[in-house]
Amino acid sequence: MARDVSVPQRVALVGGSGFVGSNLALALAQSSDFDPFVLDTTDEKLALRFASEAPCAFRRCDVLQDTDVLEEAVQEADIVVNLVSHVLPKTFLDNPLGVIDVTLHGSMNVINAAVRNKTRLIHFSTSEVYGKTGGSEAPFSEDHSDCTLGPIDNHRWIYSTSKQLLDRIIHAHGLAGDLDYAIVRPFNFVGPLMDWLGDDADDVPRVFASFLNALLQERPMQLVDGGKSRRCFTYIEDATSALVHIMREPERARNQIFNIGNPANETTIAELAELMRGIYRQETGAGAQVTIEPVASEEFYGAGYEDCDRRMPDIGKIQSLGWTPQTGLQETFERSIRYCIDNAAALGAASVKAPV
Numbered sequence: 001m002a003r004d005v006s007v008p009q010r011v012a013l014v015g016g017s018g019f020v021g022s023n024l025a026l027a028l029a030q031s032s033d034f035d036p037f038v039l040d041t042t043d044e045k046l047a048l049r050f051a052s053e054a055p056c057a058f059r060r061c062d063v064l065q066d067t068d069v070l071e072e073a074v075q076e077a078d079i080v081v082n083l084v085s086h087v088l089p090k091t092f093l094d095n096p097l098g099v100i101d102v103t104l105h106g107s108m109n110v111i112n113a114a115v116r117n118k119t120r121l122i123h124f125s126t127s128e129v130y131g132k133t134g135g136s137e138a139p140f141s142e143d144h145s146d147c148t149l150g151p152i153d154n155h156r157w158i159y160s161t162s163k164q165l166l167d168r169i170i171h172a173h174g175l176a177g178d179l180d181y182a183i184v185r186p187f188n189f190v191g192p193l194m195d196w197l198g199d200d201a202d203d204v205p206r207v208f209a210s211f212l213n214a215l216l217q218e219r220p221m222q223l224v225d226g227g228k229s230r231r232c233f234t235y236i237e238d239a240t241s242a243l244v245h246i247m248r249e250p251e252r253a254r255n256q257i258f259n260i261g262n263p264a265n266e267t268t269i270a271e272l273a274e275l276m277r278g279i280y281r282q283e284t285g286a287g288a289q290v291t292i293e294p295v296a297s298e299e300f301y302g303a304g305y306e307d308c309d310r311r312m313p314d315i316g317k318i319q320s321l322g323w324t325p326q327t328g329l330q331e332t333f334e335r336s337i338r339y340c341i342d343n344a345a346a347l348g349a350a351s352v353k354a355p356v
């Protein structure tokens with residue numbers, strides 16, 4: 001039976017009160033086509049993102065325990081988005097079993113509920129699935145690139161392995177004909193609410209928050225193994241717009257994997273440190289004396305770390321749905337830094353030293 005297009009589609013965002021989920025919920029709430037509701041263990045980021053809007057519907061749910069709450073939401077929804085994950089590389093190193101619990105077992109509960117209820121699934125995979133050989137493989141292609149990981153001792157790859165297994169399980173359900181899905185692979189999204197700031201929140205956050213914390217607290221910005229690795233940073237509004245394109249194209253997106261990233265925004269991490277320090281100076285007048293210093297990965301992350309030297313997406317598939325990224329590297333970091341400075345206290349940056 002054809003769907004009544006005058007009725008907004010109900011979208012359940014599971015694990016949807018994190019950085020990506022809260023920004024996606026806002027983008028969906030601002031579109032007349034969708035009616036989002038969020039399941040998560042806390043609504044802190046969601047509340048911050050919807051501060052000046054009508055609040056987004058929220059249900060408290062731990063996907064490992066509250067399986068009845070999850071089942072009911074997936075039954076009600078037209079689309080279920082699975083965002084359940086640990087996302088910080090430092091967590092992969094410090095708590096590999098926790099990564100398996102949440103990322104693998106938590107996501108399996110979501111996938112199985114989608115299969116049982118015949119609900120369309122949009123599943124968040126990761127660019128980490130491609131592994132480490134970006135220098136020779138670039139750009140990474142969803143349907144052609146190999147997934148190349150280091151030895152088991154380098155347990156940084158536990159997250160990538162969990163996500164790869166989930167991608168393969170979802171793909172196998174597609175082959176069995178019992179799941180309508182799209183898998184998305186984010187390439188370093190940046191923007192409002194990415195990781196908490198401050199001394200102890202998020203322990204060691206991802207590079208954007210890590211560098212911004214250093215600038216706010218006037219301590220050295222640390223370049224892991226000299227900052228030679230390359231990433232393509234993608235502004236979150238471009239990313240959520242890509243997701244809306246996928247949601248609006250159920251037939252063309254059906255059982256496909258999509259990279260979402262901005263290849264034009266490639267930078268080394270050393271260049272990023274200079275860029276962020278320059279923007280911070282321009283925004284606050286402070287930060288000039290903050291130094292940029294190399295640190296060994298073993299010292300920064302502990303044993304078991306291994307990096308992807310280059311992470312460049314092939315975005316031909318998502319572009320064929322009519323999407324293209326709009327936000328350049330400078331603007332991506334200007335907007336992200338400005339948001340953090342304007343909302344420093346709410347983000348946990350209690351020890352802001354810079355005059356704003």
Ligand code: UGA
Nearest residue numbers: 087126127128186187188189206207210222223224229269
């Ligand atoms: C991370 C996670 O693996 C994924 O959860 C996620 O999919 C991905 O980010 C993403 O945002 O898309 P990664 O890019 O390695 O992957 O994460 P970051 O912690 O942001 O590190 C980026 C690079 O900066 C790495 O080379 C890292 O060693 C370096 N880094 C990080 C520094 O040089 N200094 C820091 O203070 C922090």
